[in-house]
Amino acid sequence: MSIHQRLAKLNPRQQEAVRYIDGPCLVLAGAGSGKTSVITTKIAYLVQECGMSARRIAAVTFTNKAAREMKERVGQMLKGKEGHGLTVSTFHTLGLNIIRGELKALGYKPGFSLFDPEDAKALLRDLMNKDAQVDAEQINAVQAQISQWKNDLILPGEALSHAADDDQHFAARVYEAYGRHLKAYNAVDFDDLILLPVALLQRDPEALARWRRKIHYMLVDEYQDTNVSQYLLVKLLMEERKTFTVVGDDDQSIYAWRGARPENLVTLGEDFPRLNVIKLEQNYRSTGTILRAANTLIANNPHVYEKTLWSEMGQGAPIRVVVNRHEEAEAERVASEILTRRIKERAEWRDFAVLYRGNFQARLLELKLQHYQIPYKLSGGTSFFSRNEIKDAMAYLRLLINPADDNAFLRIVNVPRREIGPGTLEKLANYATERGVSLFDACHELGLEQQLPARAVECLGRFTHFIDGVRRRMDQGDALAAIRGMLHEMDYEAWLYQNASAPTIAEKRMANVWTLIDQLEKSMKPALGNESPEERAEQAGEEDDAETDDVEAAISRLVLRDILEQQAEEDDTDRVQLLTMHASKGLEFPHVYLMGLEEELLPHRNAIEAGTVEEERRLAYVGITRARQTLTLTLARQRKAFGELMDCVPSRFLDELPPDDLEWEGRPDREDPDKKQARGQDAIAGLRSLLG
Ligand code: ATP
Numbered sequence: 002m003s004i005h006q007r008l009a010k011l012n013p014r015q016q017e018a019v020r021y022i023d024g025p026c027l028v029l030a031g032a033g034s035g036k037t038s039v040i041t042t043k044i045a046y047l048v049q050e051c052g053m054s055a056r057r058i059a060a061v062t063f064t065n066k067a068a069r070e071m072k073e074r075v076g077q078m079l080k081g082k083e084g085h086g087l088t089v090s091t092f093h094t095l096g097l098n099i100i101r102g103e104l105k106a107l108g109y110k111p112g113f114s115l116f117d118p119e120d121a122k123a124l125l126r127d128l129m130n131k132d133a134q135v136d137a138e139q140i141n142a143v144q145a146q147i148s149q150w151k152n153d154l155i156l157p158g159e160a161l162s163h164a165a166d167d168d169q170h171f172a173a174r175v176y177e178a179y180g181r182h183l184k185a186y187n188a189v190d191f192d193d194l195i196l197l198p199v200a201l202l203q204r205d206p207e208a209l210a211r212w213r214r215k216i217h218y219m220l221v222d223e224y225q226d227t228n229v230s231q232y233l234l235v236k237l238l239m240e241e242r243k244t245f246t247v248v249g250d251d252d253q254s255i256y257a258w259r260g261a262r263p264e265n266l267v268t269l270g271e272d273f274p275r276l277n278v279i280k281l282e283q284n285y286r287s288t289g290t291i292l293r294a295a296n297t298l299i300a301n302n303p304h305v306y307e308k309t310l311w312s313e314m315g316q317g318a319p320i321r322v323v324v325n326r327h328e329e330a331e332a333e334r335v336a337s338e339i340l341t342r343r344i345k346e347r348a349e350w351r352d353f354a355v356l357y358r359g360n361f362q363a364r365l366l367e368l369k370l371q372h373y374q375i376p377y378k379l380s381g382g383t384s385f386f387s388r389n390e391i392k393d394a395m396a397y398l399r400l401l402i403n404p405a406d407d408n409a410f411l412r413i414v415n416v417p418r419r420e421i422g423p424g425t426l427e428k429l430a431n432y433a434t435e436r437g438v439s440l441f442d443a444c445h446e447l448g449l450e451q452q453l454p455a456r457a458v459e460c461l462g463r464f465t466h467f468i469d470g471v472r473r474r475m476d477q478g479d480a481l482a483a484i485r486g487m488l489h490e491m492d493y494e495a496w497l498y499q500n501a502s503a504p505t506i507a508e509k510r511m512a513n514v515w516t517l518i519d520q521l522e523k524s525m526k527p528a529l530g531n532e533s534p535e536e537r538a539e540q541a542g543e544e545d546d547a548e549t550d551d552v553e554a555a556i557s558r559l560v561l562r563d564i565l566e567q568q569a570e571e572d573d574t575d576r577v578q579l580l581t582m583h584a585s586k587g588l589e590f591p592h593v594y595l596m597g598l599e600e601e602l603l604p605h606r607n608a609i610e611a612g613t614v615e616e617e618r619r620l621a622y623v624g625i626t627r628a629r630q631t632l633t634l635t636l637a638r639q640r641k642a643f644g645e646l647m648d649c650v651p652s653r654f655l656d657e658l659p660p661d662d663l664e665w666e667g668r669p670d671r672e673d674p675d676k677k678q679a680r681g682q683d684a685i686a687g688l689r690s691l692l693g
């Protein structure tokens with residue numbers, strides 16, 4: 002299909018959004034109105050009609066899943082070389098690429114490590130335990146505070162002046178030490194992937210000019226969920242050319258808790274006065290009934306921009322609300338229904354999605370699906386990357402590219418067993434801290450012999466010698482062969498067999514490790530959004546050490562993917578999709594089940610307490626608008642919480658849906674009208690406070 006034919010399929014407003022390329026453009030529209038379609042078509046339009054090189058275009062979105070989908074859609078439009086060098090990625094991957102291209106300017110050495118939240122927590126624990134024993138909750142609080150500062154672009158040295166109370170003062174001091182240590186480990190954390198590029202582009206005009214030369218057009222999906230630093234990244238890159246398209250829906254803003262600023266929609270208009278705002282109103286996804294439910298629900302939130310969504314998809318079936326005795330009955334019901342509906346409606350497994358508020362809700366459902374032998378895919382939750390064997394293998398990879406990565410060192414120094422005890426490690430750590438070197442480097446130092454028994458020094462030496470050998474082989478030629486050789490040489494498989502309760506388990510674990518290495522190999526091959534070394538060298542200029550660090554880049558990407566999605570590799574086979582409402586953003590499915598429509602679950606108890614029910618309502622709106630043909634809402638009368646069976650109250654959101662469109666099964670007693678009125682008062686008070 003030519004680009005002209007593609008354009009002809011869009012409605013006039015969508016066409017306008019695609020064709021407008023001379024200035025900043027904001028598409029503000031409700032769910033399923035074709036915002037993402039505008040982005041993908043526009044990429045093709047820029048390349049095929051405007052003759053822009055794909056290499057100059059960067060499209061960003063929020064989740065890996067969404068980036069993958071977008072890549073796929075664009076891949077169908079751009080043929081052969083047309084798509085070469087195009088960036089379609091998450092914000093964090095874009096940030097990672099900028100960091101990789103600017104290591105020198107940032108003061109990092111090649112082969113830096115990316116700390117996942119667990120690594121970061123371990124470092125924080127060390128730092129915080131120095132003064133006094135702290136518990137997990139305190140560490141989490143400090144970690145969240147640091148993350149918030151980073152998202153708001155507050156650097157370690159500045160946090161103290163932003164600290165409002167004792168807790169924040171404490172956090173600010175930890176933040177400073179944390180920043181110093183990360184730098185010493187040549188490591189960055191997840192939030193740094195945005196913070197570092199933004200801070201660099203702000204202070205270094207040459208770096209800014211480099212990246213402005215590289216990226217000529219930017220497209221951002223799910224713009225309502227950008228945080229301060231992500232917005233600044235877009236703004237910095239595009240301030241001069243003013244050529245970008247961002248699309249979003251304020252009603253789908255569901256990441257305020259992670260620093261997202263839906264006000265960025267307003268800020269954009271202030272920063273770019275010539276902003277062309279385009280609204281889309283036709284929904285192409287859902288039946289009239291589903292759309293009416295979504296519109297009616299979200300009308301309960303105050304609105305900055307009014308939107309009216311309509312659809313030509315016909316009224317469709319009513320929305321079913323299924324009340325179950327308890328949570329197990331709920332899971333049983335969903336599983337058995339999918340089994341029969343698949344046959345009755347001639348659907349595929351993949352046509353069904355089950356969405357829920359929290360990952361824990363998937364456990365019972367998984368059991369039931371297994372019972373009926375229904376294939377399913379769980380997004381998030383227990384992930385491929387959180388398996389022990391994968392964490393071990395990742396730690397080896399990280400240590401290979403950056404021996405200063407102490408967390409990686411500690412994880413595997415004794416895996417498989419090398420007779421290096423905790424006492425030895427503690428002395429080693431003290432020695433390293435005193436001298437300000439990494440654990441790995443400390444092993445090489447002669448002075449260590451005075452601190453440790455000869456036997457311990459020998460064991461440590463054997464380990465570092467082994468790693469050094471692998472590193473040398475990696476540098477000399479086939480890095481992957483060196484990595485595979487390492488796994489054989491240390492006989493990781495034997496270790497797995499020793500530690501597994503059954504041989505089949507060990508077998509499976511070893512297979513997982515090989516899968517990881519295969520993934521690594523795959524991600525080294527140039528693909529869409531994944532440029533070849535020459536191209537990367539060309540773009541980043543002479544500073545890039547692309548020749549040698551291809552495997553490093555691939556490992557960083559693996560670590561990033563691990564953090565981003567915490568799940569196994571993409572899987573296109575025919576399976577029922579299980580995912581949280583947060584993870585479902587941007588996706589669509591013919592048949593959707595929303596589970597657990599109960600007070601304290603959706604809306605979540607924390608949100609009720611914190612007075613942020615509006616965000617929960619948006620979350621429900623996102624969930625509902627994923628459905629194309631049918632929507633089923635389920636709830637339980639009783640649910641186990643804190644080891645006890647508790648009575649559940651149906652979600653207030655059920656009251657906010659058009660009653661005539663709902664078909665109840667097992668309707669609970671009507672609620673007492675006083676309670677309902679009290680809730681109404683809450684909502685009004687919330688609105689007033691919002692309007693100031
Ligand atoms: P969300 O807010 O959920 O991310 P969206 O606004 O990004 O939704 P899309 O995912 O782009 O919406 O589109 C929703 C569905 O409508 C898709 O299946 C898409 O192919 C289809 N669609 C979009 N525009 C048109 C059109 N002009 N004609 C027919 N189908 C369309």
Ligand code: MG
Pocket residue numbers: 036037038222587
């Ligand atoms: Mg979309």
